[in-house]
Amino acid sequence: MxxxxxxxxxxxxxxxxxxxxxxxxxxxxxxxxxxxxxxxxxxxxxxxxxxxxxxxxxxxxxxxxxxxxxxxxxxxxxxxxxxxxxxxxxxxxxxxxxxxxxxxxxxxxxxxxxxxxxxxxxxxxxxxxxxxxxxxxxxxxxxxxxxxxxxxxxxxxxxxxxxxxxxxxxxxxxxxxxxxxxxxxxxxxxxxxxxxxxxxxxxxxxxxxxxxxxxxxxxxxxxxxxxxxxxxxxxxVRRKQARYEGSDRQARGAVLKRLRDAAATGIRIDALLPDWPDAHQRDRAITSLADDGLVELDDGFAHLAR
DNA sequence: GAGGCGTGGTG
DNA sequence: TCACCAAGCCT
Structure with missing residues (x-):
């Protein structure tokens, strides 16, 4: 002040x-x-x-x-x-x-x-x-x-x-x-x-x-x-920003980073962050990224949208 | 209109 | 340490 x-x-x-x-x-x-x-x-x-x-x-x-x-x-x-x-x-x-x-x-x-x-x-x-x-x-x-x-x-x-x-x-x-x-x-x-x-x-x-x-x-x-x-x-009056640690946003960020770093063919979904602490959260992240159009899912693979 | 959405720097 | 912050937009 x-x-x-x-x-x-x-x-x-x-x-x-x-x-x-x-x-x-x-x-x-x-x-x-x-x-x-x-x-x-x-x-x-x-x-x-x-x-x-x-x-x-x-x-x-x-x-x-x-x-x-x-x-x-x-x-x-x-x-x-x-x-x-x-x-x-x-x-x-x-x-x-x-x-x-x-x-x-x-x-x-x-x-x-x-x-x-x-x-x-x-x-x-x-x-x-x-x-x-x-x-x-x-x-x-x-x-x-x-x-x-x-x-x-x-x-x-x-x-x-x-x-x-x-x-x-x-x-x-x-x-x-x-x-x-x-x-x-x-x-x-x-x-x-x-x-x-x-x-x-x-x-x-x-x-x-x-x-x-x-x-x-x-x-x-x-x-x-x-x-x-x-x-x-x-x-x-601003909305308080939700906690990031442990959030869905963090999971999305981790999934997308993994896919950015991967080859264009992507990664098998069952090998995508297999050790994430909350498997449901990881799956939710993958699905929501696909809903957003950032990620595509084909034949068991996830990759960035082409 | 309130909630969701990344990431890294800072006091 | 950790909550807060940083030229918003979409649903």
Whole structure:
């Protein structure tokens, strides 16, 4: 928890509704504090941005970067990935986690080839129609790859807005109102609006972080409703993550890792993790992976989907 | 809308 | 040590 606001901080009357030019303060801060990330390089390309956004869904930046570069070297265009079997995508995904994302990214590449002539669409609704792309990713691609003017709201932005505008320590559940709140602070200029979107995410990722925010380094310090209110704790509304050790997810992860490391022909099902502590759980993992389309079962063998 | 879904780093 | 965390999406 940050230091409480001092009396002199509180002497300035906080402006709670419509804080003046939050966007301007974010842009100025971003101009000197933005991290140099691959997908922010000029000319990185819409496909690269799209792949990066898939990988960044729930996986930290530092783990994504090397995998992203290898992925784009192997499959420089959507058509290149679409031409490969899904199993190759799942193997290349390696240990990034949530391997369904690899399958979904492959499906999206096929859809881009078949429905959009191999060009990543620019229209938000067209993006939303692709497998694995939701409200956040669709707008992130339209804004960061194409420079269009839309609100982009991820968990970092929701936290920044919750604190700076609503005076809460943590955001409420995701809602369409988040998009409206972000839209309200976007400048009219397209390029600047893209920068404000990026800056809000960046601030939330590096300064206005969930557990130990560095308010002393925050450009919104003097206009933050949460700080002005003395950092009230509104509690954390996020769902608690279930225990991983002993979970079905762990079993799925172990099965899939074994299949990634195996030859394309796969492994006899009765030789697939025979020593797993809970045989029913192992079987459930295999079946659910097959239901998801990650794994195929033929003739007593399990292998990655071809 | 709540629950399910990987993995590795961190305080 | 271990609970929590990390640019969500789908059902």
């Amino acid at each position: 940050p230091e409480p606001a001092t009396p002199s901080d509180l002497a300035e009357p906080p402006v709670l509704a419509s804080p003046p030019d939050l966007g301007g303060a974010l842009v100025e801060w971003y101009s000197t504090h933005a991290r140099d990330l691959p997908w922010r390089r000029p000319g990185f390309g819409a496909w690269g941005v799209l792949v990066s956004e898939f990988m960044l869904q729930q996986t930290p930046v530092t783990r994504v970067i090397p995998h992203l570069e290898a992925w784009l070297e192997r499959w420089p265009t959507p058509a290149d990935l679409a031409a490969a079997p899904p199993a190759d995508a799942v193997r290349q995904w390696a240990n990034l986690g949530y391997p369904r994302r690899a399958l979904w990214l492959h499906r999206a590449a096929v859809e881009i080839r078949d429905r959009h002539g191999g060009v990543v669409p620019r229209d938000v609704d067209a993006l939303l129609a692709l497998t694995g792309i939701g409200d956040y990713t669709a707008r992130a691609v339209a804004v960061f790859a194409y420079g269009d003017r839309h609100p982009v709201v991820d968990t970092n932005t929701r936290r920044v807005l919750a604190r700076a505008i609503d005076g809460r320590s943590q955001p409420g559940p995701p809602s369409r109102r988040d998009l409206e709140a972000m839209a309200a602070i976007l400048p009219h200029d397209r390029d600047m609006s893209a920068v404000v979107n990026a800056a809000a995410m960046e601030l939330g990722a590096t300064v206005c972080v969930a557990r130990a925010p560095r308010c002393d380094a925050c450009p919104l310090r003097d206009r933050c409703a949460w700080r002005a209110a003395g950092y009230p704790d509104t509690g954390d």
